[in-house]
Amino acid sequence: xxxxxxxxAHRRITDYLNRFSDAVSSQDVASLKQLxxxxxxxxxxxxxxxxxxxxxxxNRLIKQSDxxxxxxxxxxxxxxxLQHYRTGNLVxxxxxxxxxxxxxxxxxxxxxxxxxxxxLYVIAYEIRVLAxxxxxxxxxxxxSPEKLKAAGSFLMKVFGVLALGTVHLCRSVIRSIETARIFxxxxxxKRDKVTYMYYTGRLEVFNENFPAADQKLSYALINCNPxxxxxxxxxxxxxxxxxxxxxxxxxxxxxxxxxDWLLEKYNLVEYSNIVQALRRGDLRLLRHALEEHEDQFxxxxxYLVLEKLELQVYQRLFKxxxxxxxxxxxxxxHQMKLxxxxxxxxxxxxxxxxxxxxxxxxxxxxxNLVKGYFAHxxxxxxxxxxxxxxxxxxxxxxx
Amino acid sequence: MERRHHSQSHSQRQQGRxxxxxxxxxxxxxxxxxxxxxxxxxxxxxxxxxxRRRETQEEKQEEAxxxxxxxxxxxxxxxxxxxxxxxxxxxxxxGDPRNSSPALAVKKxxxxxxxxxxxxxxxxxxxxxxxxxxxxxSLLDSTEHPFEVIHDFVFDRTRSVxxxxxxxxxxxxxxxxxxxKIVKFHVISHHKLRSSCSSSSISPLHYxxxxxxxxxxxxLYNLYEANWSSxxxxxxxxxxxxxxxxxxxDSNGQPVGESLSLWFRHVPSPIIKSKEMWFARxxxxxxxxxxxxxxxxxxxxxxxxxxxxxxxxxxxxVRSLALCCIHNCYYKLHPYPLGxxxxxxxxxxxxxxxxxxxxxxxxxxxxxxNKLLPTxxxxxxxxxGGLQNYSFLGFQQLGRQIEL
Numbered sequence: 035x036x037x038x039x040x041x042x043a044h045r046r047i048t049d050y051l052n053r054f055s056d057a058v059s060s061q062d063v064a065s066l067k068q069l070x071x072x073x074x075x076x077x078x079x080x081x082x083x084x085x086x087x088x089x090x091x092x093n094r095l096i097k098q099s100d101x102x103x104x105x106x107x108x109x110x111x112x113x114x115x116l117q118h119y120r121t122g123n124l125v126x127x128x129x130x131x132x133x134x135x136x137x138x139x140x141x142x143x144x145x146x147x148x149x150x151x152x153x154l155y156v157i158a159y160e161i162r163v164l165a166x167x168x169x170x171x172x173x174x175x176x177x178s179p180e181k182l183k184a185a186g187s188f189l190m191k192v193f194g195v196l197a198l199g200t201v202h203l204c205r206s207v208i209r210s211i212e213t214a215r216i217f218x219x220x221x222x223x224k225r226d227k228v229t230y231m232y233y234t235g236r237l238e239v240f241n242e243n244f245p246a247a248d249q250k251l252s253y254a255l256i257n258c259n260p261x262x263x264x265x266x267x268x269x270x271x272x273x274x275x276x277x278x279x280x281x282x283x284x285x286x287x288x289x290x291x292x293x294d295w296l297l298e299k300y301n302l303v304e305y306s307n308i309v310q311a312l313r314r315g316d317l318r319l320l321r322h323a324l325e326e327h328e329d330q331f332x333x334x335x336x337y338l339v340l341e342k343l344e345l346q347v348y349q350r351l352f353k354x355x356x357x358x359x360x361x362x363x364x365x366x367x368h369q370m371k372l373x374x375x376x377x378x379x380x381x382x383x384x385x386x387x388x389x390x391x392x393x394x395x396x397x398x399x400x401x402n403l404v405k406g407y408f409a410h411x412x413x414x415x416x417x418x419x420x421x422x423x424x425x426x427x428x429x430x431x432x433x
Numbered sequence: 434m435e436r437r438h439h440s441q442s443h444s445q446r447q448q449g450r451x452x453x454x455x456x457x458x459x460x461x462x463x464x465x466x467x468x469x470x471x472x473x474x475x476x477x478x479x480x481x482x483x484x485r486r487r488e489t490q491e492e493k494q495e496e497a498x499x500x501x502x503x504x505x506x507x508x509x510x511x512x513x514x515x516x517x518x519x520x521x522x523x524x525x526x527x528g529d530p531r532n533s534s535p536a537l538a539v540k541k542x543x544x545x546x547x548x549x550x551x552x553x554x555x556x557x558x559x560x561x562x563x564x565x566x567x568x569x570x571s572l573l574d575s576t577e578h579p580f581e582v583i584h585d586f587v588f589d590r591t592r593s594v595x596x597x598x599x600x601x602x603x604x605x606x607x608x609x610x611x612x613x614k615i616v617k618f619h620v621i622s623h624h625k626l627r628s629s630c631s632s633s634s635i636s637p638l639h640y641x642x643x644x645x646x647x648x649x650x651x652x653l654y655n656l657y658e659a660n661w662s663s664x665x666x667x668x669x670x671x672x673x674x675x676x677x678x679x680x681x682x683d684s685n686g687q688p689v690g691e692s693l694s695l696w697f698r699h700v701p702s703p704i705i706k707s708k709e710m711w712f713a714r715x716x717x718x719x720x721x722x723x724x725x726x727x728x729x730x731x732x733x734x735x736x737x738x739x740x741x742x743x744x745x746x747x748x749x750x751v752r753s754l755a756l757c758c759i760h761n762c763y764y765k766l767h768p769y770p771l772g773x774x775x776x777x778x779x780x781x782x783x784x785x786x787x788x789x790x791x792x793x794x795x796x797x798x799x800x801x802x803n804k805l806l807p808t809x810x811x812x813x814x815x816x817x818g819g820l821q822n823y824s825f826l827g828f829q830q831l832g833r834q835i836e837l
Contacts, residue, residue, distance in 0.1 A: 335694040393726035396758035409764035
C-alpha cells in the first residue's frame with residue numbers, strides 16, 4: 035500500500051460519495067453500477083478501500099453532509115464491506131454488503147421507476163460472489179457455509195419488489211437469472227421458492243403463457259401448505275387464495291374446471307358463475323359474470339384471460355345440442371342445422387344473426403374445437419362421427 | 434387513490450429526467466438538492482423520503498430550463514444550416530437552398546442533448562412552441578409535395594417540439610393539447626404511409642412513425658396522470674387511451690411495453706366505461722376470439738377515424754382469417770358466393786376477387802353468372818408479397834374530419 039496522505043484519502047472518499055449522489059439524482063445507472071462492482075477490483079475501488087483505512091472517519095463525514103446523509107444506510111455498510119473485502123475478511127464483507135443491499139432495495143422501491151435495475155443486477159451478482167467466498171472462508175474455519183442461502187433470500191426479496199412494481203421489466207431479470215443458473219433453486223427455503231413461483235407465475239399469466247403459468251402457480255400451491263406449521267395456517271390460507279386467484283383462470287384456459295368445494299372453501303365467489311357457464315355452455319351467464327366482477331378482474335389482471343373462455347363456452351353449448359339431438363335421433367345427430375343453434379342462442383337471450391353464428395361455427399372448426407365442416411348452401415354443420423368436440427387436453431385454445 | 438399520487442410524481446420525474454441530467458452539475462455544491470434538517474442522526478427516515486419526493490416536484494419546476502428563443506428556429510442554428518445548405522425544402526426562401534427566414538426555419542431534432550450544454554436561447558417557450566406546432570401541422574394540407582416528404586419534415590420537427598416541452602417540464606393543459614395533436618399526426622401518418630407503400634415489408638418510415646407514435650402516446654399518458662389532481666378527465670383522453678389497446682390487439686406479437694392485462698390495471702374507471710374504450714375492448718375481444726364478422730362490422734359501425742387508422746392493419750389480418758376459415762372449413766361441393774364473401778369481408782366485390790387471387794385461389798362462375806369461390810382448393814397459400822390496399826365498406830361512414 036503506497037503512502038497516502040490524509041487529505042488525499044479524504045478527497046477520494048468525498049469523490050466517491052459525490053459520484054454516488056450524482057448518479058442517483060441524475061438516474062445515471064451506468065455510473066452507479068461501477069460504484070458497486072467490488073469484484074471488478076477496479077483501481078478506484080481498491081484505492082477507495084485504502085483511503086477508508088487512512089481516513090477512518092468516513093461515517094461522520096457521510097452523516098454530517100446533506101449531500102451524503104440521505105444514502106447513509108447504503109454507503110456506511112458499503113464502505114465497511116469494502117474495507118473488509120480489501121483485508122480479506124470475506125464473511126464480514128458479506129454481512130456488511132448484505133446490509134447495504136437491503137438498504138438499497140428500500141431506496142429502489144422509493145424511486146418508483148426501475149431506472150436503477152442494472153445496479154440491482156450488479157448488487158445481486160456481487161452478493162452472490164461475496165457469499166460464495168464467505169462460505170469458503172467459513173468452511174475452511176470448520177464452520178457451516180450458509181451465506182449463499184442468505185444471499186438467495188435476498189434475491190427473492192428483489193423479485194418481490196420488482197413484481198410489485200414495473201413488472202414488464204421483470205422478465206429480463208428472471209430470464210437472465212434463470213439462465214445464468216446463479217443459484218440452485220432447490221437449495222432455498224420453501225417459503226422463498228413459493229414466493230418466487232407466485233410472482234413469476236403471475237407474470238406469466240399477464241403475458242398469457244399459460245403452460246408456464248400453470249407450472250409455476252401449481253408449484254406454489256402445492257408447496258405452500260404448511261400442515262406442520264399450525265401457527266401460520268392463516269397466513270398460508272391467504273397465500274392460497276392469492277395463488278388460486280391466478281391459477282383458476284389459467285386452469286380454465288386449458289380446460290380444467292375447479293371443484294365447487296374449492297371455490298366455496300376459499301370464498302372465490304367471483305369464479306363460481308364462470309365455472310357454471312363453462313359447464314353448462316351458458317354464454318349469457320359468462321357475460322353476466324364478467325360484467326358483475328369487471329372491476330375486480332381488471333384490477334387483478336385476469337379479465338382478458340377470462341374473456342377468452344367464450345369459445346370454450348360455445349363449444350360446450352354445441353356439444354349439449356348434439357347430445358340432445360343424439361338422444362332424439364342417433365342417426366341424424368352428426369348433422370346440426372344452423373337454425374337450431376340460432377334458436378338455442380335466442381333462448382339464452384343472445385341475439386345473433388345467422389351470419390354471425392355461421393362465423394362462430396367456422397372459427398370453432400378452424401381452432402379445432404369442433405371437428406367437421408359447414409355446408410353453406412344447406413346451412414348445416416356436419417360433425418365428424420368420431421370425437422366431434424375434442425377436449426383441450428391441457429393446452430390453451432390455439433390461435 | 435394513493436397509487437395515483439405515486440404515478441403523478443413518477444411521471445413527473447420521467448418527464449424531467451429523460452432529457453436533462455441533474456442540475457447539480459450546473460449549480461455549486463452548496464446549493465444542494467436534499468435540504469434535510471441538519472441533525473446528525475439523520476439516516477433516511479420515511480419522512481425524509483416523502484419530503485424529498487414532494488420537493489422534487491417543486492425543485493424540478495425551479496430547475497427546469499425556461500426557454501427564451503422567440504423564433505421557430507434558434508437564430509444560430511438557422512444561420513449555420515443556411516451556411517451548410519442543410520435546409521429542408523419547406524425552409525427555403527424562394528426555393529434557395531442557402532437561404533431561409535425566421536418564418537420558415539424550424540428547429541431540427543437533435544438527439545444528444547446533455548442539459549449542461551443547453552442554452553435557454555436555444556429552447557422555445559410555450560407560446561412559440563404552440564405557434565410552431567400549428568404551422569407544422571398546416572403543412573399537412575399542402576398538395577405541392579408528396580406525402581412522404583411532408584411527413585418526414587413534420588415528423589422531425591414535431592419531435593423537436595416534444596423535446597423542448599419536456600426539457601422545460603411543461604406539463605399543463607396546453608402541453609396535453611399539443612401532444613394530442615402530435616399523436617393525431619402520427620396516427621394519420623400511420624394510415625397514409627401504409628397506403629402509399631406497396632411492398633410487403635413495412636417501410637422504414639412507417640416503422641419509425643409507429644415508434645414515435647408510441648413514445649408520444651406514453652408521454653401523453655404521463656401528462657394526463659400529472660394533471661390528475663387539477664383536472665381528472667380530459668375531453669379526448671378516452672379516445673387517446675383507447676389507442677393503446679388498438680395498438681396491442683395482437684397479444685402474440687412482441688409486446689411493446691406492458692402487456693394489456695397489466696396496462697388495464699392502471700386505467701381510471703371513467704375511462705374504462707367510456708364509449709371509446711368500450712369500442713376498443715370489443716374490438717380486442719372479437720379479434721382475440723376470431724369473430725371476424727363482429728370485428729369488421731363493429732369497426733365499420735363504431736370506430737372513429739383515428740381509431741380506424743390504427744386498427745387498419747388488423748383489418749387485413751382478420752380478413753385473412755375469415756378467408757382461411759371459409760376456405761378450410763366449408764363444404765367442398767358448395768362454392769361460396771362472392772357476393773356473400775364481400776359482405777363478410779366488408780370489401781367491394783371486385784376487390785374480393787383480387788383478394789382471393791392473392792391467396793392463390795381461383796373463382797368460378799355458375800350458370801346464372803354469379804361468381805363463386807370453391808373451397809378447399811389445393812393452391813391456397815399465404816400471399817408472397819404484401820397485400821395491396823383494399824376497400825373497406827363502411828369507411829365512407831367514417832367522418833373525414835381531420836381538424837388538427
